[in-house]
Every structure is written in C-alpha cells, then in structure tokens.
Amino acid sequence: MEVLKIATAGSVDDGKSTLIGRLLYDTKSLTDDKLEAIEKTSKLKGYDYLDFSLATDGLVAEREQGITIDVAHIYFSTASKSYIIADTPGHVEYTRNMVTGASTSQAAIILIDARKGVIEQTNRHFFINNLLRVKDVVVAINKMDLVDFSEERYNEIKSDFEQLMQKRDYEDQKITFIPVSALKGDNVVNHSENTPWYDGQTLLEHLEELDLQDIYNIGTPRFPVQYVIRPKTDDFHDFRGFAGKVYGGELSVGDEVVILPSMTKSRIKGIYFYDKKYKTAPRRSSVTITLEDEVNVSRGDMLAKVGDLPTIDKQFTATVSWMDSEKLTAGGKYIVQHGINKVLAKVDSIEHKILPDYSGIEEGVTALGMNDIARVKFRLNRPIFYDAFKAHRTNGSFILLDTRTNNTAGVGFIN
Amino acid sequence: METILEEIQSTGTFKSGDRPNANALEHEAIYIMREVAAQFERPVLLFSGGKDSITLVRLAQKAFWPAKIPFPLMHIDTGHNFPETIEFRDKLVKELGVELIVRNVQDSIDQGKVVEETGKYASRNILQTTTLLDAIEEFKFDACIGGARRDEEKARAKERIFSVRDDFGQWDEKNQRPELFDMLNGQIEMGQNVRVFPISNWTELDVWSYIQKENIEIPSIYFAHKRNTFLRDGLIWSAEDDVVFRAEDETVEERMVRFRTVGDMSCTAAVESYADTIDKVVSEIRDSKISERGARIDDKRSEAAMEKRKQQGYF
Numbered sequence: 001m002e003v004l005k006i007a008t009a010g011s012v013d014d015g016k017s018t019l020i021g022r023l024l025y026d027t028k029s030l031t032d033d034k035l036e037a038i039e040k041t042s043k044l045k046g047y048d049y050l051d052f053s054l055a056t057d058g059l060v061a062e063r064e065q066g067i068t069i070d071v072a073h074i075y076f077s078t079a080s081k082s083y084i085i086a087d088t089p090g091h092v093e094y095t096r097n098m099v100t101g102a103s104t105s106q107a108a109i110i111l112i113d114a115r116k117g118v119i120e121q122t123n124r125h126f127f128i129n130n131l132l133r134v135k136d137v138v139v140a141i142n143k144m145d146l147v148d149f150s151e152e153r154y155n156e157i158k159s160d161f162e163q164l165m166q167k168r169d170y171e172d173q174k175i176t177f178i179p180v181s182a183l184k185g186d187n188v189v190n191h192s193e194n195t196p197w198y199d200g201q202t203l204l205e206h207l208e209e210l211d212l213q214d215i216y217n218i219g220t221p222r223f224p225v226q227y228v229i230r231p232k233t234d235d236f237h238d239f240r241g242f243a244g245k246v247y248g249g250e251l252s253v254g255d256e257v258v259i260l261p262s263m264t265k266s267r268i269k270g271i272y273f274y275d276k277k278y279k280t281a282p283r284r285s286s287v288t289i290t291l292e293d294e295v296n297v298s299r300g301d302m303l304a305k306v307g308d309l310p311t312i313d314k315q316f317t318a319t320v321s322w323m324d325s326e327k328l329t330a331g332g333k334y335i336v337q338h339g340i341n342k343v344l345a346k347v348d349s350i351e352h353k354i355l356p357d358y359s360g361i362e363e364g365v366t367a368l369g370m371n372d373i374a375r376v377k378f379r380l381n382r383p384i385f386y387d388a389f390k391a392h393r394t395n396g397s398f399i400l401l402d403t404r405t406n407n408t409a410g411v412g413f414i415n
Numbered sequence: 416m417e418t419i420l421e422e423i424q425s426t427g428t429f430k431s432g433d434r435p436n437a438n439a440l441e442h443e444a445i446y447i448m449r450e451v452a453a454q455f456e457r458p459v460l461l462f463s464g465g466k467d468s469i470t471l472v473r474l475a476q477k478a479f480w481p482a483k484i485p486f487p488l489m490h491i492d493t494g495h496n497f498p499e500t501i502e503f504r505d506k507l508v509k510e511l512g513v514e515l516i517v518r519n520v521q522d523s524i525d526q527g528k529v530v531e532e533t534g535k536y537a538s539r540n541i542l543q544t545t546t547l548l549d550a551i552e553e554f555k556f557d558a559c560i561g562g563a564r565r566d567e568e569k570a571r572a573k574e575r576i577f578s579v580r581d582d583f584g585q586w587d588e589k590n591q592r593p594e595l596f597d598m599l600n601g602q603i604e605m606g607q608n609v610r611v612f613p614i615s616n617w618t619e620l621d622v623w624s625y626i627q628k629e630n631i632e633i634p635s636i637y638f639a640h641k642r643n644t645f646l647r648d649g650l651i652w653s654a655e656d657d658v659v660f661r662a663e664d665e666t667v668e669e670r671m672v673r674f675r676t677v678g679d680m681s682c683t684a685a686v687e688s689y690a691d692t693i694d695k696v697v698s699e700i701r702d703s704k705i706s707e708r709g710a711r712i713d714d715k716r717s718e719a720a721m722e723k724r725k726q727q728g729y730f
Contacts, residue, residue, distance in 0.1 A: 399600065
C-alpha cells in the first residue's frame with residue numbers, strides 16, 4: 001500500500017476540518033461509533049447538519065473554541081492508497097504549523113472561500129507550499145454552494161490565483177483547481193450535479209491518480225550514519241555495520257563511497273535489512289551498510305558516492321522560518337541540527353526579512369519573531385555536509401534548537 | 416543475493432523500486448528506533464503484551480540486527496492482565512535475550528500511593544500512570560518507547576513522535592515541539608523524559624497487515640475462541656475472571672469472541688468473531704464498522720478521557 005502525506009491550508013472558517021470530515025465520510029472511513037459521536041454532539045450543539053470538524057479537533061480547547069489549535073493527523077485509505085492528512089490550524093501560530101505540516105507532505109490542499117476569493121492569507125498559504133517545494137498543490141475553491149455554484153465566480157478566483165503563481169520560485173509545482181462544497185459534498189469524492197461546467201476530477205480522484213514515484217524529489221544519494229552496530233557475538237564477531245536511512249538516490253554493493261568528514265574512501269561491501277542481504281538500498285530505506293575497509297565511521301558521519309559530494313562548509317546562508325516566542329537575534333547562538341548532526345551555530349547576520357505574502361522584502365532587521373521568514377547567514381563551529389534545499393529536500397534543511405530551552409525554535413532551507 | 420527491490424516487488428509492497436508505501440512506515444519506524452538508541456542514555460521499550468508493542472519489538476529487532484535490542488523492555492503490570500498475555504510476554508523475552516523489568520500496580524496500591532477504584536466500572540487503567548512514573552524515576556529512564564498510534568484516538572492524533580514530558584511526567588499538549596522533515600529533537604533537561612512513538616503513523620490495519628506479512632506470533636486472545644461472557648452497555652465482557660465486576664442479573668453465556676485490543680480485563684470488551692487465523696482477522700478489520708477503541712470503556716468516560724489521562728502521564 002502506498003502512503004501519501006497531504007498538508008492542508010486555509011484560513012479560519014474556510015472549512016478545512018469540514019473538508020477532511022467529508023473525505024472521511026464519503027470514503028466510508030468513519031466507523032459507526034465515531035459517526036454516532038459526531039451525530040450526537042452536532043445535535044447537542046443544535047446544528048442541523050453533521051459537524052465533521054468534530055472528527056478532527058482532538059483537544060478540549062479546540063472543541064470549546066471551535067478552532068483547530070495544533071496540527072492533527074488524520075488517516076484514511078482507499079483500495080489503492082493510504083492517506084495521512086496534516087490538518088493545520090489557520091490562526092496565530094499559523095506559519096509555524098503550516099511549515100511543519102508541509103515539511104513532511106508531498107501534496108497540499110489550499111482552501112479558498114468562494115465568497116471571499118483570493119485573500120492575503122491565500123498568498124501566504126501558497127508562498128509556504130512553494131517555499132517548502134511541495135510538489136502537488138490542489139486549490140480547492142470551497143463553499144461553492146454559497147455562490148450558487150457560479151462558473152464565473154470560480155473562473156474569477158482561478159485567474160486571481162494564476163496571477164499569484166507568476167511570482168513563485170518553484171516552478172515545477174503542479175497546481176490543480178477544483179470547485180467544491182465540503183459541507184454538501186460536491187466534487188470532494190463524488191462528482192457534483194451542481195457544477196455541470198466543471199469536467200475535471202474530484203479531489204479524491206486527483207489524489208488517487210498521483211504518482212508517488214514522481215512526487216518525491218530526486219537528488220543524489222546521501223547516507224547519514226545514525227548508529228554503529230557492533231554485535232560482538234561469536235557469529236558476528238567482526239561485524240561493524242553502519243545503520244541509517246538512504247536519502248535522495250539509491251546505494252548499491254560495490255559503490256565507491258567517501259566518508260565525510262574524514263574524506264576516507266571505501267567500497268560498499270554489504271547492505272543488510274534485518275537478517276537478509278541485498279544488492280541495492282533504495283531511496284528512503286532504513287538499512288545497515290558494511291564497508292570493504294576497516295575505516296573509522298561514527299554517528300553523524302555521512303557516506304556519499306565518489307564524484308557526487310555535498311558541500312562541506314562552516315558557513316552558509318539559509319531561508320529561516322522562525323517558530324519560537326523567543327526572538328532570533330543577530331549574533332545569537334543556537335544548535336543547528338542538520339539531519340542527525342548537531343553543531344553549534346552563530347547568527348552572522350539577518351540579511352533581510354521575506355514577507356510571506358509575496359509583497360517583497362524588509363531590510364535592516366535585527367531580530368525575528370514567531371512566524372517570520374528571513375534570509376539568515378550562519379557560522380558553525382565545525383563543518384556540515386549539505387546540499388542546497390532546491391537540490392535536496394532532506395540534506396538541504398535543518399532545525400534550530402534553543403540552547404537554553406532545548407525547543408525546536410526554527411527551521412532553515414539552505415540557499 | 417537479491418536486491419531489496421526484487422524482494423519488495425515479489426512481496427507486492429514497494430512497487431518498481433523507490434515508491435514509499437506501507438513499507439515506508441516500517442523504514443520510518445526503524446529510523447526512529449535508531450534515533451532513540453543514539454540520542455538517549457537510558458531508553459526503555461514499554462511492553463504491554465498487546466499487538467502494538469509486539470510490533471515495536473519486531474521493529475527494534477530489525478533496527479539493530481545482528482546485535483540485540485540495546486534497551487530493556489518494561490511491563491507495568493496492573494495485575495488484571497489476561498493470563499495469556501503474561502505467558503506470551505515471558506516466552507518472547509526469553510527468545511530475545513533482553514532484560515524485562517516488571518513493576519506492579521498492586522505495589523503502588525499497597526504503598527498507599529493510589530486507591531483502588533470500586534463499583535461497576537472499576538479499573539486499574541488510570542492507576543498504572545503512577546506506577547509508570549515511579550518506575551521512570553527509579554530507573555532514570557530518559558526515553559520510553561510506546562506503541563500508541565495517532566489513528567487510535569483523537570487526542571493521540573496530536574501527539575508528536577518525540578513527545579517531551581516534564582519532571583512530573585506531564586504532557587503539555589498546547590506547547591509541543593514542531594517536528595520537521597525526518598528530524599527528531601531529543602534534547603532534554605535532567606529529570607525530563609521523552610515518550611517515543613515509532614508507529615505513530617500506522618493504522619490498526621497497517622499493524623495487522625504487518626503482523627500477517629511478518630508472521631509475528633501474538634497472544635491467543637486476539638483470535639476467535641469460546642469464552643464465558645456477559646453483556647453490559649452493548650459490549651461483551653469476559654466472565655472468566657474475578658477482576659471483571661459482574662452484577663447478579665448479568666447472565667453468563669458462552670460466545671465465540673476475540674479481543675481487538677488487549678488492555679486490562681476490567682476495561683477491555685470482546686467482539687463477536689469467528690476470525691481464528693491472522694488472515695481472517697485482517698479481513699475482519701478491513702470490513703469493520705466499529706473503531707478499535709470502541710470496545711475500550713476507559714475512553715468512554717468522557718469526550719476528553721484520553722487527553723486528560725495523557726496530561727497526567729498516561730500513554
């Protein structure tokens with residue numbers, strides 16, 4: 001079974017939770033007891049429709065206020081795919097949650113209220129999905145029932161959005177428009193009779209047809225060593241295996257590799273997954289690799305193919321999305337966690353803030369607050385082995401840890 | 416030697432090489448297991464004898480093979496476990512050659528730290544939180560691996576993979592660390608600990624399909640068997656042990672049943688079923704109209720039952 005992770009984006013009241021609830025309902029993913037609970041609560045609240053948001057808003061405070069506070073993950077499956085939807089809230093910590101949801105997703109759904117059209121928030125939703133290089137974006141123009149399923153209104157919103165698309169940085173992103181009513185169920189799972197002018201796919205049809213082979217960004221193979229396996233048993237007396245996950249491309253037995261940072265060369269001798277040996281470790285597989293030579297490898301080192309090395313440097317510039325209530329300041333010290341590798345870092349300078357609604361940049365900034373996005377220059381206390389985020393989504397990203405609170409305070413995309 | 420590609424193609428998962436799929440969940444979980452072993456000094460795997468923790472054990476085996484699992488297992492024994500589960504636990508631990516730590520809720524009761532519930536719905540489910548937190552302190556565990564899944568329950572849907580607990584074992588659900596890409600931040604202060612959920616993204620069906628594909632042994636109560644039972648609140652309860660309260664007017668009848676989750680006998684209801692093999696169980700789950708925790712009375716106490724227990728340190 002294939003797994004597709006999807007991020008959702010929309011402002012408060014655009015109907016995200018309702019859309020997800022509708023997907024669950026129409027794919028018959030809600031079990032009887034859950035449906036009963038929703039019916040009961042909807043009735044108690046005096047609604048004359050089923051409030052599907054009750055299926056996804058898991059915290060007491062969320063149900064009290066009728067809003068989604070934290071990212072929730074919702075699961076459903078069809079005959080061909082398993083879906084994981086990150087339901088991201090649309091208010092105060094919006095950018096932070098949206099970036100988080102998009103970082104693990106291969107597809108995104110941006111919701112637009114057909115009555116309101118493209119608003120400032122829409123720019124942000126699109127900006128973030130483009131910044132995070134989410135490959136497939138669906139623009140769901142929702143609440144079509146409230147604009148009489150007007151084709152004209154739909155086209156108007158579509159053309160406004162297309163104008164926005166001209167400003168994007170990541171041009172290979174695939175964008176699809178669908179007119180829906182999440183509340184009434186039009187074009188979510190089933191084709192609507194109310195939109196005879198729309199001959200495209202329903203939302204679910206679109207998701208079902210996404211080719212997961214194509215949706216992961218392909219780069220060069222990178223193998224960060226997570227853990228050294230030394231069983232020291234009679235059967236495996238000399239076994240020294242390097243455990244890790246393969247990113248970007250695949251690695252095979254016989255491949256000539258360089259160990260970073262020592263720059264020692266060796267060859268892949270064996271690839272193990274549990275108690276079996278294999279010739280090739282595909283992208284995103286968690287394997288254990290042995291090498292031909294007795295070389296010194298420890299956690300945080302990286303294997304890369306000869307002739308295909310990442311940049312090895314102690315400084316870089318990155319686009320940072322700040323997520324903490326404590327401000328990021330020029331001169332501030334943080335821990336950069338790049339994959340599994342942790343190094344001390346100093347903010348050299350904040351080059352400029354990037355306004356996440358495509359309205360430009362702001363210069364002369366000395367600090368970043370929660371939800372700010374900026375181009376920041378870092379200096380590290382020792383080199384890391386990175387690629388540009390554009391070329392490698394995994395090896396081009398890092399998180400920033402606050403040295404006092406240990407919190408994950410921000411995320412960076414290396415330029 | 417064959418390639419992973421070939422093997423995966425022949426088993427029907429991972430089509431044409433690179434595609435992430437159900438197997439992607441396994442690779443993700445193994446990655447998480449390795450991060451735990453590398454980032455923490457004293458990790459422990461919380462083992463209940465249920466299918467989710469049995470799955471965790473297999474994933475841990477895979478993550479570190481050919482070495483042994485580099486952390487102990489711990490069972491918080493409520494004293495209300497199904498005897499089949501305890502038997503199974505001891506056998507598994509022996510095969511693995513890993514250390515098993517058992518801490519008993521009965522001891523916490525005897526020490527006067529918690530008071531046994533009484534009445535029709537009396538359960539030791541909540542009491543085990545105290546025993547668990549005491550054990551974490553006793554052994555100075557800094558990471559506890561658990562088998563909770565986000566699809567089980569809506570408060571669990573908000574849970575992180577690395578979820579930080581303060582010195583009191585409390586979960587601050589409104590102030591959680593964001594988790595980006597594959598990066599797991601396990602940096603903590605002395606006294607804090609992290610709850611780790613490697614199968615966060617698995618559904619109940621994913622777990623059952625995995626058990627089927629991997630041919631993993633599980634306790635017999637997961638399969639259909641004849642049992643003396645009685646009905647209450649539309650749920651089927653075991654009448655074969657004293658710890659399950661039964662009123663005199665609740666009549667005992669033999670039914671063909673199995674258990675979908677293996678919590679305490681006192682809070683886990685059975686479902687009528689003829690699924691006596693793993694293949695039949697998988698197809699039953701696929702067609703099921705009732706959620707897994709629908710038969711757990713501990714969740715039904717209130718809409719926020721799980722969230723409240725989690726804040727206090729429950730899994």
